[in-house]
Amino acid sequence: MRTRQLLLPSLLAAAALALSACTSSGADPADEQSTADAVTFTHPTLDDLEIDFEGQPDVLVMDCYAYSSLHEYGVEPDALFGFDCENPFVMGDIDISGIERIGQDGEIDVEKLAALRPDAIIGQGGAEGWSWFDKSVNSQLTRVAPFIPLPDAETVDEEIDATRDIAGFLGGDVDSEAVAQVDEDFETAREDLRSALEGEEVSIMLASPTKEMLYTAVGFQQSALLEEAGATIVGGEPPAEGNPWGQVAWEEASSHPADIILIEGYGEGWSFTADLWEELPAVQADQLGSWGSKGAMTSRAYADWLTEVTALVESADDVA
């Protein structure tokens, strides 16, 4: 009887030991593989943002601003959403016709997103999600996949570098000869602009005119890039906090005299009329060019833009 009483606990203890031994020495191979493949992404500009992935992200969903920047490094999305996907000023000559669209402008089809089972979603925003979604949509978004926000740096150079870090993490080829070449082109374009501005007093306004007022971009990265090359940037002072655009009432527009006005999204088909706009010397002299506060954050994009600005500076008269 006593033997029987001891037998049962002994058997249970042996079974527990055996189970424990199996657990410690014979772990699930899939789990082991997963642990080995796990990667951690550290955001280049958001200090506290680290995202753990079970493996190298492969299935990617991006907004079009992200794709315009990451395309250069060969990072391709499985689906796109967001603003300006048809805007050639943002997308350049990137062909997006073969890429699935799961949202347009401010909306996204969360069911389609979930069906794709993406490894990561990349776009303009912050740790909490995409800039233009509210909290509830972002909560759904981040439950489907981790969100990698595009970087937000002080200068164009820093932002290009940070974007490249993200591209590298996502498997992009950031060390190719082509990338080295466009970096060189960017430097050359910067030098050319510096030479064109040397000894000249050229005032440039980066603007976005609207019916109610003129918005100007003093203090923006793009303004700083031109300023660094020797241009004088004019426009309304940016507000101390909040929306960074300077607001200039139309009556005050002529108080910020510019030789050249760069208009956001300016190009073929761009149209704007307002009596006081048309009286500005740069508009009358047709010394207008383009710029963009959003879009491809790449050396290629900025090399092309600076080349355009240089041509404009070289042909512009002093009208301010």
Next chain:
Amino acid sequence: MASSQLSPAETRDLASDGAEETGHRPDLLRRRRLLLFPLALLCLIALCASMLVGSRPIPPAEVLRAALHPDPADEISQLVHLSRIPRTVLVLLAGAALGVAGALMQAVTRNPMTDPGILGVNSGASLAVVTGLAFFGMSDISQYMWWSFAGAMVTSVLVFAIGTTGPARGNPIRMTLAGVALGAVLSGFSSAVLFTHSEVLERMRGWSAGTTASQPLEATLQIAPFILLGLVIAALSTRALDVLSLGDAAAVAMGAHPQRIRAVVLVAIALLAGGATAAAGPIGFIGLLAPHLARMVVGPHQGWIMACSVLIAPTVLGLADSLGRVLTAGEVPVGVVTAFIGAPVLIGMVRRFRVSEA
């Protein structure tokens, strides 16, 4: 007091209006006429403020000199002729149009809490502008005006058609409901388009807030004949509206044709509200506020309400616009300022009606 009916005192006052002009109430008539002078003076002050106040401070003497002696080479002259004068003319025209349209709207629906926006005019104008921008390649501010005007007119006709046909036609509440319902549907369509055409939202942002900025004088003058025609129709409709305010049955008994009156008045509302919205974008509360203030001052006589609204509305609009020009570094659109003014006024009105109901 039920909002759609006149109080006994107002009915007595209205009934006495016919007599007053034959000399029985000369004191009331004289008092009303005298009231027009301070209102006209206030309107003049508001228009002067519109000429003199701006984001760029210019001494009054300079403004006057520039206004009288245009010089394209002079910057001040340019500002005065390309900004201050067009805005002042727009304030006067759009203000008068909105004020009288509101008075007509309140009279025809016998509801003092309505304004042209309730008729769906703003929603119709906005949808037309959104459609033009999104699908018809409209890109220029000057094109907004005609699209907006067409949208306002079509909406007014639709509201009238829905509100005055079928069973229970002629019920003023029905037209109001038709306006509210259609306005909601049209706003829904606008939102649907804007949701997927962010560039349209960007381009119509200023217009949709309601602003007098960047509207060329020529464009305002193009819309002026429509507004003037609307004012003439309104002036000619005042007696008929007085009769209509007694109720359809009483109006019919007095030989009037309520449906015909409503149709004519609706044309005037469409011309006035459509014209004002086309020129300055949707500006709220002026059409609600001006007739109310006028009614407080002169009582329920439609002719006097309209005469006073013609002066009160540009006064409020002019002061709101001038205030918006100096509130921030850029400019606050007048539609936003009137909304800030209008909201407390509306709350005050609602409270006042509750008290009088009790």
